[in-house]
Amino acid sequence: MTDKKLDDATGVETTGHEWDGIRELNNPLPRWWLYTLYACIVWAIAYTIAYPAWPMISGATSGLLGYSTRGEVAKDITAHEAKNTALVADLLAADLPTLQPGDDLHRYAVARGGSVFRAQCSQCHGSGAAGAKGYPNLRDDDWLWGGDLDAISATIDHGVRNETDGDARWSEMPAFGEILSDEEIDAVVTYVSSLSSPVEDAALVAAGATIFEDNCSACHGENGKGDREVGAPNLVDAIWLYGGDPATLAETVRNSRFGVMPAWGQRLSDEDVRAVAVYVHNLGGGE
Numbered sequence: 001m002t003d004k005k006l007d008d009a010t011g012v013e014t015t016g017h018e019w020d021g022i023r024e025l026n027n028p029l030p031r032w033w034l035y036t037l038y039a040c041i042v043w044a045i046a047y048t049i050a051y052p053a054w055p056m057i058s059g060a061t062s063g064l065l066g067y068s069t070r071g072e073v074a075k076d077i078t079a080h081e082a083k084n085t086a087l088v089a090d091l092l093a094a095d096l097p098t099l100q101p102g103d104d105l106h107r108y109a110v111a112r113g114g115s116v117f118r119a120q121c122s123q124c125h126g127s128g129a130a131g132a133k134g135y136p137n138l139r140d141d142d143w144l145w146g147g148d149l150d151a152i153s154a155t156i157d158h159g160v161r162n163e164t165d166g167d168a169r170w171s172e173m174p175a176f177g178e179i180l181s182d183e184e185i186d187a188v189v190t191y192v193s194s195l196s197s198p199v200e201d202a203a204l205v206a207a208g209a210t211i212f213e214d215n216c217s218a219c220h221g222e223n224g225k226g227d228r229e230v231g232a233p234n235l236v237d238a239i240w241l242y243g244g245d246p247a248t249l250a251e252t253v254r255n256s257r258f259g260v261m262p263a264w265g266q267r268l269s270d271e272d273v274r275a276v277a278v279y280v281h282n283l284g285g286g287e
């Protein structure tokens with residue numbers, strides 16, 4: 001401190017710092033700068049009191065104004081739902097098959113159903129609903145359990161082969177590995193292949209046809225065209241749920257399959273189930 005002195009040229013006090021004879025002047029901070037700083041401090045304190053700010057052990061101080069971004073979203077959603085109450089009531093009351101594409105209600109159902117689908121269904125059926133191995137394509141007109149709106153609604157509402165809904169779609173293909181010999185499985189697989197693509201070995205196909213008649217036609221139909229009562233796939237259309245190559249067919253016949261879908265009626269609101277049924281029906285394969 002003893003080094004502080006007045007600078008000769010300007011008359012301003014120096015800080016006492018000196019480098020090679022160059023001394024630092026101790027000018028006061030400009031007023032405008034200082035007041036801006038004070039204003040910022042006051043504003044920051046006021047802000048942390050008014051708005052959620054200080055982290056606590058669980059959560060944060062909530063602020064006097066009670067604002068939260070989550071609350072804003074909830075408000076938006078409530079406002080949105082209030083706007084749609086009339087449409088929702090109409091959707092719940094409507095006889096779905098009578099909705100006409102182009103109607104406001106149909107458009108609303110498709111839009112609402114689309115967002116339900118993206119959130120709840122796409123992980124199994126694919127974002128474009130084209131399906132995957134074991135998860136049916138919902139865009140085509142090949143339906144396991146029926147493709148009109150009532151059938152689609154029922155499938156979605158109650159699900160497939162789940163233990164939680166007594167009205168779930170249900171059937172079980174036996175595992176024929178315990179019933180048929182390897183040769184018989186080979187023959188019936190060859191017969192099934194021949195239903196949708198040419199197969200050379202006519203004798204094996206004929207043998208397989210008999211085995212099919214005895215063991216499979218009760219569910220898949222005399223001609224292999226399937227049966228929606230029991231969700232048995234059509235085997236002549238070359239559209240495969242699990243795969244149509246001989247190895248996959250043999251695996252299906254030997255071990256059977258057991259596709260399960262949850263009952264969406266237990267998880268979604270009635271209007272969401274109805275909307276997503278209209279959406280699926282509208283994808284292109286609806287009957």
Ligand code: HEC
Pocket residue numbers: 116117120121122123124125134135136138142143144145146152155156160231258259260261262264276277280
């Ligand atoms: C956990 C996977 C999974 C999810 C999620 C799922 N599904 Fe499914 N879905 C399946 C399976 C598996 C089947 C086929 C069951 C069978 O083998 O018969 C199926 C069948 C269907 C069918 C019947 C198709 C036909 O050909 O008859 C419809 C319609 C359907 N799902 C709609 C939906 C909708 C709508 C949602 C969303 C709300 C949804 N699914 C979500 C697994 C799922």
Ligand code: HEC
Pocket residue numbers: 171172173174176188189192211212215216217218219220230231232233235239240241242243244249252253257258259260
């Ligand atoms: C009790 C009824 C029932 C009987 C009997 C039955 N199936 Fe099935 N089959 C089904 C059902 C239901 C499915 C669909 C399973 C699923 O989606 O999980 C199926 C699926 C299949 C598939 C898969 C089709 C695909 O698209 O991937 C093949 C192949 C098949 N069955 C062949 C046979 C053959 C061959 C026999 C006779 C040896 C037979 N089934 C007997 C009900 C039956």
